[in-house]
Amino acid sequence: MDYPIKILSVDDEVDMELLLTQYFRRKIRKGEYEFFFAHNGLEALRMMLEHPDIDIILSDINMPEMDGLTLLARINEMRRPGLKCIMVSAYGDMDNIRQAMNSGAFDFATKPIDLDDLQRTIDKAVEQIAYVKEAEKERGELHDLQSDLSVAREIQHAILPRTFRLEKMPLAGTIDLHASMEAAKDVGGDFYDFFRIDDTHLGFTIADVSGKGVPAAIFMAVSRTLIKATGVHSLSSAEVMAQSNDMLATESLESMFVTVFYGILDLETGRIDYTNAGHNPPYVVHPDGSVEALPTAGNMALGAFEGLPYKSGELTLEKGDTLVMFTDGVTEAENEVHEQLGEARLEALLPNYATASAAGIVEGIRSQVHNFAGEAPQSDDVTVLVIRRKNDNE
Numbered sequence: 542m543d544y545p546i547k548i549l550s551v552d553d554e555v556d557m558e559l560l561l562t563q564y565f566r567r568k569i570r571k572g573e574y575e576f577f578f579a580h581n582g583l584e585a586l587r588m589m590l591e592h593p594d595i596d597i598i599l600s601d602i603n604m605p606e607m608d609g610l611t612l613l614a615r616i617n618e619m620r621r622p623g624l625k626c627i628m629v630s631a632y633g634d635m636d637n638i639r640q641a642m643n644s645g646a647f648d649f650a651t652k653p654i655d656l657d658d659l660q661r662t663i664d665k666a667v668e669q670i671a672y673v674k675e676a677e678k679e680r681g682e683l684h685d686l687q688s689d690l691s692v693a694r695e696i697q698h699a700i701l702p703r704t705f706r707l708e709k710m711p712l713a714g715t716i717d718l719h720a721s722m723e724a725a726k727d728v729g730g731d732f733y734d735f736f737r738i739d740d741t742h743l744g745f746t747i748a749d750v751s752g753k754g755v756p757a758a759i760f761m762a763v764s765r766t767l768i769k770a771t772g773v774h775s776l777s778s779a780e781v782m783a784q785s786n787d788m789l790a791t792e793s794l795e796s797m798f799v800t801v802f803y804g805i806l807d808l809e810t811g812r813i814d815y816t817n818a819g820h821n822p823p824y825v826v827h828p829d830g831s832v833e834a835l836p837t838a839g840n841m842a843l844g845a846f847e848g849l850p851y852k853s854g855e856l857t858l859e860k861g862d863t864l865v866m867f868t869d870g871v872t873e874a875e876n877e878v879h880e881q882l883g884e885a886r887l888e889a890l891l892p893n894y895a896t897a898s899a900a901g902i903v904e905g906i907r908s909q910v911h912n913f914a915g916e917a918p919q920s921d922d923v924t925v926l927v928i929r930r931k932n933d934n935e
Contacts, residue, residue: 544572544573545572545573545574545575546573546574546575546596546597546663546667546670547574547575547577547592547594547595547596547597548574548575548576548577548595548596548597548598548599548663549576549577549578549579549585549588549589549592549595549597549598549599550576550577550578550579550599550600551578551579551580551581551582551584551585551598551599551600551601551604551609551612552578552580552599552600552601552604552629553580553581553601553604553605554601555580557578557601558576558578560654560656561576561599562576564656564660565660577592577595580604581604581605581606581607581608582600582604582606582607582608582609582611582612582615583606583607585598585600585607585612586607586612586615589616595624596623596624596625596666596667596670597624597625597626597627597663597666597667597670598612598616598624598625598626598627599627599629599650599659600612600613600626600627600628600629601628601629601630602628602629602630602634602637602638602641603630603631603634603637609628609629609630609641610637610640610641610644613626613628613641613644613645613646614644617644617645622673622677623670623673623674623677625647625648625666625669625670626641626645626646626647627646627647627648627649627650627659627662627663627666628641628642628646628648628649628650629649629650629651629652629654630649630651630652631651631652634651638651647666647669648662648665648666650662700762700765701720701722701732701733701734702720702733702734702735705718705719705720705899705900707735707737707743708737709737710737710740710741710743710808711740711741712740712741712808712809713808714931715808715930715931716743716806716808716928716929716930716931717898717899717900717928717929717931718735718745718899718926718927718928718929719898719899719900719902719903719926719927720733720735720747720903720924720925720926720927721903721904721907721923721924721925722922722923722924723870723907723919723922723923723924724922725870725919725920725921725922725923730749730750730751730752730757730758730760730761730799730922731747731748731749731750731761731868731870731922731923731924732746732747732748732750732761732764732765732924733745733746733747733748733866733924733926734746734765734768734769735926736769736772736773737773738772738773738775738805739775741807741808741809742775742805742806742807742808743805743806743808744769744772744773744781744803744804744805744806745803745804745805745806745926745928746765746768746772746801746802746803746804747801747802747820747866747867747868747924747926748761748764748765748768748799748800748801748802748820748868749799749800749820749868749869749870749922749924750764750797750798750799751797751798751799751842752797756797757797760797760799760844761799763789764785764789764799764801764843764844767785767788767789768781768785768801768803771784771785772803772805777805777814777853778803778804778805778814778815778816778853779816779851779852779853781803781816782801782803782816782818782840782843782851783849783850783851785801785843786818786841786843786844786845786846786847786849786851787847787848789843789844790843790844790845790846790847791847796845797844798819798842798843798844798845799818799842799843799844800818800819800820800821800842800843801816801817801818801819801820801842801843802815802816802817802818802820802821802823802866803815803816803818804816804864806858806928810857811857811858811859811860811862811930812855812856812857812858813855813856813857813858813864814853814854814855815835815853815854815855815856816838816840816851816852816853816854817835817837817838817840817854818840818841818842818843818851819840819841819842819843820842820868821866821867821868821869821871821872822834822835822836822837823835823864823865823866823867824864824865824887824888824891825856825858825862825863825864825865826862826863826865826891826892826894826895826902827859827861827862827895828861828862828895828896829895830892830895831892832888832891832892834884834888835854835856836854838851838852838853838854839852840852858928858930859930860930860931860932860933861896861929861930861931861932862929862930863894863895863899863902863927863928863929863930864927864928864929865891865902865906865925865927866925866926866927866928867887867906867924867925867926868921868922868923868924868925869921870910870919870920870921870922870923870924871887871906871910871923871924871925872884872887873920873921874910874913874914874919874920874921874923875914875917875920876913876914876915876917877915877916877917879917882909882910882913882914886909886913887906887909890905890906890909893905898929899927899928899929900927902925902927902929903925903927906925907923907925910923
C-alpha cells in the first residue's frame with residue numbers, strides 16, 4: 542500500500558479535528574496518515590476537487606448545507622471504487638445508518654466514537670483500498686499488454702505478404718497464388734512467404750512454429766527471415782533447410798522448433814524442388830478433380846538439432862494443377878464435441894475446387910474449417926498457401 546493514506550473528515554463539530562489528530566498523531570508523524578477536514582458536504586466536495594487522491598471519507602450524517610447522505614450520493618456518482626466512505630451518526634440513528642449502508646457506505650461508526658474501533662474500521666478500509674488499487678494496476682497492465690499485442694499483431698501481419706502479385710518476374714502471369722493466416726491468439730506462430738530468386742524461379746514456404754503467443758511469434762519472425770535470406774541465394778531447397786536449421790538450432794530458446802515446407806518453383810517448366818521439414822504433406826489437385834498427397838521424407842523440423850541432413854523431393858505442376866499447402870490448424874480444427882476435421886474431409890473438399898482460383902481455394906478451406914468448428918473456439922493458427930499453374934488460355 543502506498544502511503545500516506547489520505548483521510549477526509551467531514552463533521553460540523555470542530556472538536557472532531559482535535560480528537561482525530563491527537564489520537565492518530567503517531568501515524569501522522571510517521572507519514573502513514575494524512576488528514577483533511579471539512580465541516581459540511583459542500584466543503585468536502587471542494588476539498589475532493591483539490592485533493593482527488595483522497596482514500597477515505599469519514600463523514601457525519603447530520604450536517605448543515607449538505608448532509609452526509611447527500612454527500613454519499615455525490616461520491617457514488619464519481620464511480621471511484623477505491624474511495625471508501627465511513628459514515629458517523631448518533632447511536633440511536635439507525636434509520637440513517639441503514640440508509641447509508643444501503644447506499645454504498647463502506648462501514649459506519651456511532652457517536653461518541655470509539656477511536657480504537659474506528660482504527661480497526663480504517664485498517665479494514667485500507668485493506669480494501671489496497672486490493673482495489675492492485676486490481677486497477679493489473680487492469681492497467683492488462684490494457685497495456687493488450688495494446689502491445691495489438692501492435693504485435695499488426696506488425697506480424699505487416700511482415701507477411703498481403704498482395705499476391707509477383708513483381709519483376711517476366712513469367713509471373715503463369716501462376717495464380719494466394720494465402721491466408723488466421724492466428725488463434727492475438728499473435729500466432731504460423732507463417733507463409735514467397736519471394737523472387739531470379740527471373741524464372743520463385744521461392745515459397747509455409748511453416749508452423751511450436752507453441753503459441755508472443756514467443757512463437759518472435760520465433761516465427763526469425764525463422765521467416767532466415768529462410769528468405771538463405772533462399773534468395775539460388776541454393777537447393779534441401780540446402781536452404783539445412784542452413785536455416787543450423788542457424789535456428791543455435792538461437793532456439795525453450796526448445797522451440799518450426800515445421801516447414803519449402804519449395805522452389807521453375808516458372809518456365811512448372812518443376813518444383815521441395816523439402817518438407819516435418820510439415821503436413823501438401824496436396825496436388827489436378828484439373829480432373831483427382832487429388833494426391835506429396836510423399837513425406839522423414840525430415841526433422843527446423844531448430845531442434847544442428848547438423849541434420851535434409852532430403853528433397855521433386856514434382857512438376859502441369860498446367861491447370863494446383864499445389865495446396867496448409868498447417869495443422871486446418872486438419873486438427875475441432876468442433877464442439879472435440880472431433881477433428883482430419884485429412885479425409887479436406888481431401889473430399891478439394892475436388893470441388895479443381896478449377897477454382899487460388900483465392901477461391903483458400904476461402905473454401907477457411908469456410909470448411911469455420912463451418913466444421915461451429916461455436917468451438919479456435920485452438921490453433923489456420924494458414925493456407927495455394928499456388929496454381931495457369932492454363933495457356935488464362
